[in-house]
Amino acid sequence: MDQKMQDVCDKLVKYRKMLKKKMFWEADSNAVAIMSAMMCISKNVPADIDRYLECKKIFKKNVNILNEFRGISETMVITKMTFQEDPETYIQGCLEVYKKLRKIHKFTADTYMVMTAINIYENGGLEKADENIEKLEEVYKQSKAKHPFLTGTNDRPLLSLLVLSDIDFEN
8 A cells, every 4th residue: 555545544544533423423423424534535624523513503503404404414514514614605505506406306305406406506606506407407307318217316416517517418
């Protein structure tokens, strides 16, 4: 194992241990601590448990208890909030994009829609949200028409990333 990989592994072990101590109420605290640690490593940001707890309070203040941002998505969203200068604006923006998506898909409330909302918010903010949602819906409809049994709501996060990357879907 080269030194770079060793450093990544060392950080993963250190961050997981640190985060898990404060995530004991989470379902499968070990798994979510690993996920959060990996997200920190991928952003090259040290895990900051105080920041995480601060963002968790902001999250709980802004997110309804029955919202899909809770549950499986919660740790991911809170960890992403720790990377932001203004975590409150970030969560409010993500929730606003989520509401826009839910207006279109009234019966689709799932983790995939949360990830899609986050992707759209992080890549254009509220200013470009309507435009990006419109592009996403068009690509989703095209994909669904070509592959009706293979395309589902679980494809929206990836499709949103592709749309936001300005990939030409016509060719």
